[in-house]
Amino acid sequence: EAQVTQNPRYLITVTGKKLTVTCSQNMNHEYMSWYRQDPGLGLRQIYYSMNVEVTDKGDVPEGYKVSRKEKRNFPLILESPSPNQTSLYFCASSRRQGIAETQYFGPGTRLLVL
């Protein structure tokens, strides 16, 4: 089954404790992206990757890191989480970035930083 998976689905952590949220897709997609979703603000892009070893900042990259060592995986790293990073996070992928390319979303990771 074609899908985007994320782990963990739910996470409670404390300020400053490094964490990684994994994202994997099995569709051989080139483009992958991380979003956060907050009430009233919609989905905002954190980082994106056009292909292996090609990543770039989105609209809200502060406090986050990513890597793309393999085509299928795109982990999101919070080196020192803070309470304002409490949010619902989605990973998404598409064949490539371009006209009419539908993005497929993972199930989401709900993060609470105390």
Place this chain on the structure above:
Amino acid sequence: GQNIDQPTEMTATEGAIVQINCTYQTSGFNGLFWYQQHAGEAPTFLSYNVLDGLEEKGRFSSFLSRSKGYSYLLLKELQMKDSASYLCAVDPGGYNKLIFGAGTRLAVHP
């Protein structure tokens, strides 16, 4: 700047028709997407418009007017399972991303 506006909440009756509007102001335009998102779940693709006019797909239709920066999603024969948030998103072109509106939460009641 880049901006997408849609109503925050709407209610409708089972079996009825509802229209969810979206207006956008973006630096460029490579197409507009509608996604459906049930509470606590991932957004799923509904429709894509890049040319003016109406695209019909079963009970769902989406309309685009590029000159007016306007789109709507039309849902017919509403069912309870249509209760969800509907996200309007624009590809502004050249930015390697979609710009999302905050979403419209639709409640369908019997």
